[in-house]
Amino acid sequence: MRPTSLILCAIFILFGCGSDETPAPMEQMPNYFPDAIGSRWIYRDSEGLQWTREVSREASIEGKDYRIFKDTPPLAEAELDFLNSTYYRVTPNSVIYTVSDKITDYLQTELPKAVQDEFAGLELTVAVEPFAHPELVFFQIPLVPNFQWDALNIKVNGNIILQNLVLLQIPFEAHISVKGEVIVEAPLETPAGNFEETYQIEYQTEITHTLFSTEETIQGKETLWFAPQVGIVKSEDEHRVTELIEYSFF
Numbered sequence: 001m002r003p004t005s006l007i008l009c010a011i012f013i014l015f016g017c018g019s020d021e022t023p024a025p026m027e028q029m030p031n032y033f034p035d036a037i038g039s040r041w042i043y044r045d046s047e048g049l050q051w052t053r054e055v056s057r058e059a060s061i062e063g064k065d066y067r068i069f070k071d072t073p074p075l076a077e078a079e080l081d082f083l084n085s086t087y088y089r090v091t092p093n094s095v096i097y098t099v100s101d102k103i104t105d106y107l108q109t110e111l112p113k114a115v116q117d118e119f120a121g122l123e124l125t126v127a128v129e130p131f132a133h134p135e136l137v138f139f140q141i142p143l144v145p146n147f148q149w150d151a152l153n154i155k156v157n158g159n160i161i162l163q164n165l166v167l168l169q170i171p172f173e174a175h176i177s178v179k180g181e182v183i184v185e186a187p188l189e190t191p192a193g194n195f196e197e198t199y200q201i202e203y204q205t206e207i208t209h210t211l212f213s214t215e216e217t218i219q220g221k222e223t224l225w226f227a228p229q230v231g232i233v234k235s236e237d238e239h240r241v242t243e244l245i246e247y248s249f250f
Contacts, residue, residue, distance in 0.1 A: 032141050032228045033095045035067045035088075038250040041231055044191070045242040051075060061098060062133055064089060077105065082136055082152065082178055083203060083222060095138040103156060104128050106207075107174055111160055114211060115170065119162060127169075128158040136178060143199040143226065145185050151203065152178040160211075173210040178203055188225050190234055191245040195227040198234075 037055050044050040056070035066087040075084065085097035112124040136152040155175045162168035181202050188198040205220040225234040233244040 032143070033088075033090050034229065034231060034249050035090050036250040037067070040248050041244055042246040043242050044245050045240045047240060050245070059087065061087065066098065077109075081222075082106075082176075082205065083138070083224070085136065088138070092141070094140045097136040097138055099134055099136045099152065100131075103131075103134065103154070103176060107156065107158065111172060111174075111209065111211075114209060114216060115160060122162050123164060125161045125164060126158060127161055128156060131156050137180070139180060139182070139201060139226070143182050143185070143201075143228070145182050145199070148179065148181045150177070151180045152176060170211060175208045175210075177206045180204075183223075188227070188233060190243045192233065192243070192247055195230065195233055198225045198227045200225050 035055060037057060039055045041053045042050065043053065052072045054070050055067050057068050059066050059068055066089045069086050069088070082099050082102050085099055085102060087098040089096050107128055108126040111126050115124065131154065134152065134154045137149060138151065140149060155173060157171070157173050159169040159171050183200040183202050185197065185199050188195050201224045203222050206217060208215055208217045220237070222235065222237045224232055227233045230247060235242045
């Protein structure tokens with residue numbers, strides 16, 4: 001046999017010469033959270049309010065690429081709603097929201113209410129000390145029933161300022177915690193269609209304010225139903241139930 005023939009035969013043997021087996025395709029993780037710009041979800045709540053959520057554009061924050069949600073018409077801010085973030089990003093292992101603005105807005109809005117009786121008639125403003133850019137882990141991929149995780153855990157300090165006078169300040173500390181749990185996987189029927197695979201996810205939010213050495217704790221609960229490759233198809237809290245009625249992706 002010629003040397004050239006020997007070399008060719010060796011190559012064919014190394015790369016499966018004579019084999020009728022085909023390589024198994026690599027398993028691909030489903031696109032759990034659609035993030036293409038232009039993707040749209042239309043929701044309606046139990047009071048008949050309807051709105052559209054759309055992935056409008058992308059932005060970079062501290063070197064990380066985020067997608068930006070746009071709600072039409074804009075939604076009113078809920079007291080403990082850290083799950084309704086404007087900015088999010090999808091990684092191979094998780095879906096993450098950025099909540100810096102949510103935390104600051106909450107503290108500036110809610111903390112003055114805690115001392116309004118003691119300082120009635122005075123102007124109260126809240127100065128929040130700089131804090132690390134926090135992210136809330138919406139969920140991890142893939143979703144697994146009975147799985148629990150700490151979605152958010154952060155402490156923030158600052159001062160309530162009276163009459164805009166620096167000498168009249170009340171220091172505070174706020175501890176914000178959100179815990180998530182995948183309760184169950186089950187089919188779900190919504191106005192947008194029947195989904196054979198949805199995951200019911202429960203989030204427990206707890207916020208503890210410390211003012212005048214006194215602690216006050218506020219708690220809230222929200223339940224979401226998530227369909228892989230579709231998104232949030234239903235949500236429920238103590239105020240209302242919201243369902244998906246239509247969606248389209250790009």
